[in-house]
Amino acid sequence: MNELSGLDRRLTAWLEEQAPVREPGGLLTVVTDKVARTRRLPGWLMSERWIPMQTRAQLGAAPRAALVLALLSMLILATAVAGAIALGQAPLPEPYGPARNGSLVYDEMGDIYLADASGTNTEAIITGPTFDHYPFFSHDGTLIAFARGQDSDLTSMVANADGTDVRELVPHVQWAEFVASDDQFVVTRYVDGRLVISIVDVDGQDLHDLDVGAIEPIDWVQSRPTDGAEIVFRGHPFAGSSALGFWAIGTDGSGLRQIGELGTLEPETGPLQDPVLSPDGQTIAYWSWEAKDGGSLDAYVHVRDLTTGDDQLLDLYPFNDTGSGPHFSPDGKSLLYESHSATVPDYDQLVIAPVDGSQPATPIGPSFDYRSRQSFDFSPDGAKVFLSQVNGTTVIDLTDAAATTTLPGIRSVLNWQRLAR
Amino acid sequence: MDRDLVERAMAGDREAFTELTRRSIGQLHAVARLILRDNERAEDATQEALVAAWRQLSALRDPDRFEAWLRRLLVRACYREAGKTRKQWTIASRIGQAATALAPLGVDPGIAIADHDELERAFSRLTPDRRALIVLHFYLGLPLQETSEILGIPVGTVKSRLTRTTMQMRASLEADARLPLRGETTA
Numbered sequence: 250m251n252e253l254s255g256l257d258r259r260l261t262a263w264l265e266e267q268a269p270v271r272e273p274g275g276l277l278t279v280v281t282d283k284v285a286r287t288r289r290l291p292g293w294l295m296s297e298r299w300i301p302m303q304t305r306a307q308l309g310a311a312p313r314a315a316l317v318l319a320l321l322s323m324l325i326l327a328t329a330v331a332g333a334i335a336l337g338q339a340p341l342p343e344p345y346g347p348a349r350n351g352s353l354v355y356d357e358m359g360d361i362y363l364a365d366a367s368g369t370n371t372e373a374i375i376t377g378p379t380f381d382h383y384p385f386f387s388h389d390g391t392l393i394a395f396a397r398g399q400d401s402d403l404t405s406m407v408a409n410a411d412g413t414d415v416r417e418l419v420p421h422v423q424w425a426e427f428v429a430s431d432d433q434f435v436v437t438r439y440v441d442g443r444l445v446i447s448i449v450d451v452d453g454q455d456l457h458d459l460d461v462g463a464i465e466p467i468d469w470v471q472s473r474p475t476d477g478a479e480i481v482f483r484g485h486p487f488a489g490s491s492a493l494g495f496w497a498i499g500t501d502g503s504g505l506r507q508i509g510e511l512g513t514l515e516p517e518t519g520p521l522q523d524p525v526l527s528p529d530g531q532t533i534a535y536w537s538w539e540a541k542d543g544g545s546l547d548a549y550v551h552v553r554d555l556t557t558g559d560d561q562l563l564d565l566y567p568f569n570d571t572g573s574g575p576h577f578s579p580d581g582k583s584l585l586y587e588s589h590s591a592t593v594p595d596y597d598q599l600v601i602a603p604v605d606g607s608q609p610a611t612p613i614g615p616s617f618d619y620r621s622r623q624s625f626d627f628s629p630d631g632a633k634v635f636l637s638q639v640n641g642t643t644v645i646d647l648t649d650a651a652a653t654t655t656l657p658g659i660r661s662v663l664n665w666q667r668l669a670r
Numbered sequence: 671m672d673r674d675l676v677e678r679a680m681a682g683d684r685e686a687f688t689e690l691t692r693r694s695i696g697q698l699h700a701v702a703r704l705i706l707r708d709n710e711r712a713e714d715a716t717q718e719a720l721v722a723a724w725r726q727l728s729a730l731r732d733p734d735r736f737e738a739w740l741r742r743l744l745v746r747a748c749y750r751e752a753g754k755t756r757k758q759w760t761i762a763s764r765i766g767q768a769a770t771a772l773a774p775l776g777v778d779p780g781i782a783i784a785d786h787d788e789l790e791r792a793f794s795r796l797t798p799d800r801r802a803l804i805v806l807h808f809y810l811g812l813p814l815q816e817t818s819e820i821l822g823i824p825v826g827t828v829k830s831r832l833t834r835t836t837m838q839m840r841a842s843l844e845a846d847a848r849l850p851l852r853g854e855t856t857a
Contacts, residue, residue, distance in 0.1 A: 256836055256843075257808065263789045264809040268700035276713050277695055281688050283717065284724045402731055519826050538826045548826050 340669040344388035344429045345474045345528040347579040348629040351390055351666030352410075356382040357659055361395055361412065366665075368642070368655030374412025385664040386410065387431040392451060394418075394425060394434065405436055407451050410666070416453050424468050427451075428500065429477025435500075437470050437482070446470055446482055448500060459502050463487040473497065473555065474530035479504070481533065481555065483524060486511065493521050495533060497555065509558030512537065522548075523574060527604075528581040531555060534604075536575065536586070550575050550586060552604060563606055577604075579631040587625070590616035599625055599636060599645075614645040614652050629667040637663050676733040679724075687727070691720055694737070697810075698744050704805045705748040705798055715751045719744040741810075742820045745802050752798035792839040800835045807832060 342348040353364045361375035361384045375381055375395070384395040391410050396403040397417070405418040405425045419425075421439040428435055434451055437444045440458070444466045449456040459480065466484040473479040479497045486492050495508040512520025519538035526533050536550045541562065553560045563584075574586030583601050590596040593616035602610035614636060623637040628644075636643045641657040656663070672693075678686035698719060702712035722743050730739050793801065799821075806817045807828075818825040 256840055260789070260793075260804065260836075260839070261808045261811075263786060263793075264704060264805065266786075267790075268704045268809065270696040270700050272692075272696045273699045273709075273713055273716070276699065276716060277692055280691055280695065280717050280720045283721050284684065284687060284691070287721055287724055398731075519829065522824070522826055536826070538829055548830060 341389040341391070342629075342667050342669040344431070344477075345530075345579075346581075347631050347670065348667035349670050350628050350630050350633070351386075351668040353656070353663050353665055354384045354386060354393055355656065355659055355663045356384055356395070361393070361408075363412070364656060368644075371656075375408060375415060381406070383662060386666045387427045387451075388429065388667065389431050390666040390668060392427070392431065394427065396422070396425070405434065407434065407453075418449050418451070418453050419447060419456060424470050426471055428472040428480075429474060433500075435470055435472055435480055437466050437468060443488075444468070446480065446498075448480075459498055459500075461496065461498060461505060464496060464505075465490070467493075469524055471524075471526050472500075474526060474528055476530075481508070481524075481526060483521060495521065495524065495553070507558070508533070508555055509553050509560050525576055526555070527552075527577050528579060532604075534575045534577060534584055550584065550602075563602070563604075574625070576626050578627050579629060585625065585627060585634060587622070588612075592616060597622065599634060601634075601647075613647065613650065614643060617643075624662045626665070628665055630670075635663060635665070673733045676730075676736040680727050680730060680733065687724055690736070694740060695720065698740070701741070701805055701810065702744060702748050702751075704809060705745070705801045706751055707794055707801075711751045712748075715744065715747040718747040718750070722747070738816055738820055741806070742822070745806075745820055748798060748802060788843055792843050796835060796838065800831065800838075803828065803831055803835060 350366045353366065353368065355362055355364070359380040359382065360373050360377075361381050362371050363374050364371040374393075379397050381395050381397050384393050386393055392407055393410055393412070394405060394407050397406045398404050402420075403422050404420045405422045406415060407418055408415040418434055419436050419438050423437040423439065423444055425434060425436045427433075428448070432451055433448050435446065435448050438447055439445075446459045446461060446466050447456055448459065461482075461484070464484050464486060465488045466482050468483065470480060470482040473481050477500065479499055481495060481497045483493065483495055486494060491514045492511040493514055494511040496505060497508055498505045514520065522536050522538070524533050524535040531554065533553050533555055534550065535553070536548050538548050541549055550563045551560055552563060575584040576586070577584060578601075581604070583603055585599060585601050587597050588600045588610070590598040591612060592598075596616035596618060598612050598616050599614050600610040600612050602608070613634060617636065617638060625634065625636045627634055632647055634645045634647060636645065641659060642655050642663055643652050644655055645652045672690075675686045675690050679690055695716065699712055699716045702715040702719075703709060706712050706715060719740065723740050726743075730736060793804070796804065803817065803821065806812045806820060807814075812820070814825050814828050818828045821828065823831075
């Protein structure tokens with residue numbers, strides 16, 4: 250950016266000269282008249298959601314959970330009673346690793362919906378005047394968590410996978426995630442204006458904070474696979490610091506430790522973005538905006554050992570300038586992330602690369618307009634990738650590269666239920 | 671922006687909203703004019719954004735975010751307005767792409783001698799979403815985080831696209847500078 254500073258300055262001056270701020274003649278009157286004839290919409294009807302981009306990405310990328318899928322779909326088609334019984338009897342998947350693909354959960358206009366894996370047989374499971382969004386399954390698929398409320402004041406909620414027994418867990422949350430055992434929930438939440446890390450039972454009882462000393466958590470928090478004994482989080486070493494790092498702490502509050510080196514937030518760098526833990530709990534993947542080998546700024550994917558803190562920069566793709574991701578495959582062997590399309594100007598493209606760098610990354614699915622992308626991830630069985638966009642979701646079969654559209658018109662972030670194999 | 675005014679408008683006070691409109695309409699229209707490069711369509715987009723703001727104001731929880739929220743509505747209104755002439759975008763995009771292909775990255779193209787007409791051409795060749803990025807960052811002077819929130823894309827992507835867009839403009843300026851030379855060669 251420094252080498253372009255001459256153009257930057259000239260551009261700013263030219264833009265200011267081109268568009269001096271003045272009231273356009275008559276437009277104020279036109280707008281005022283129109284507003285006078287326009288009715289307000291109630292808040293819960295808003296399709297326009299004002300939520301910080303990071304929060305949206307975090308909640309959307311949050312958990313990849315578990316349980317009863319095809320069975321649930323059939324049960325939904327049958328009767329709720331029969332479904333509930335069958336759910337109770339179904340075997341549960343392991344909390345991490347490949348699982349069978351189950352139902353899809355998503356939100357639409359403030360309500361929560363279920364659909365079967367093909368995007369059909371949709372059913373509203375949580376409705377009413379409240380504004381509910383960003384649903385995701387627990388690791389074992391028996392529960393659904395979601396956010397209630399709008400904008401910057403979200404409350405974490407939990408319900409059974411069929412939408413029954415809705416209960417409030419924690420208000421003022423920034424990030425929420427089931428712990429590995431699915432009997433507790435870990436969140437970052439605002440208390441007296443600052444974020445703290447808290448753990449609460451999924452029945453809403455025993456809410457308590459973890460003492461992380463001077464460290465200032467900023468958003469992301471995740472239960473470390475596979476036993477969930479540690480909580481991994483991102484934050485500043487102290488309030489007001491421009492340094493950024495990863496830390497881990499035991500769920501009992503013991504053993505606070507820093508994971509690897511700190512990064513520094515500067516105008517030209519953005520370290521430790523979009524972190525995600527590997528299914529085996531050994532590493533954390535993230536991307537950083539940085540200059541590699543003194544070259545031009547770009548986005549690079551890293552993998553960091555959670556035990557030793559050793560950090561490895563992955564040279565995955567000739568143009569790995571990415572704005573989102575990465576995600577581990579269920580078996581932990583591959584990474585899925587967003588890069589720039591090699592074929593369509595100004596569009597983006599999902600790519601998959603082996604974590605060990607043994608093969609170059611492979612583009613998958615269609616190129617897409619980055620502005621319409623909501624989220625993407627692997628299916629629980631690892632055989633598919635879904636790409637949620639504002640106009641629907643594309644499911645890409647990794648065996649034959651076939652791309653199909655599901656749930657057209659749904660402006661939502663999807664989450665896929667995990668079932669026992 | 672006056673927090674009290676925003677809170678009153680959120681509570682349904684039309685006079686408060688009119689005052690907010692009066693204070694913001696000039697800048698909103700200027701931004702729309704830069705993004706759309708058309709005065710009439712900029713007026714349409716500004717009008718759409720402000721009416722949408724009134725309709726949806728109860729969705730805003732934090733009064734302090736009113737200005738950013740309004741800009742987001744405006745940028746989206748500009749996208750919709752520009753989408754009515756999508757064909758023109760595509761052509762403009764291809765021109766920009768061709769110019770990028772000519773650009774030897776890292777070489778100073780002699781920006782200092784670029785005159786206003788050249789900047790006008792280079793800017794007009796950008797697609798509306800790229801112009802929105804440039805306007806938010808260089809005209810309004812918004813930091814990357816706020817630009818990211820208004821455009822609905824991650825901060826890293828804002829940085830990436832800013833870099834590529836300014837490179838594209840630089841390449842476009844350089845391509846313009848080469849045109850007389852090509853003409854002489856052909857002749």
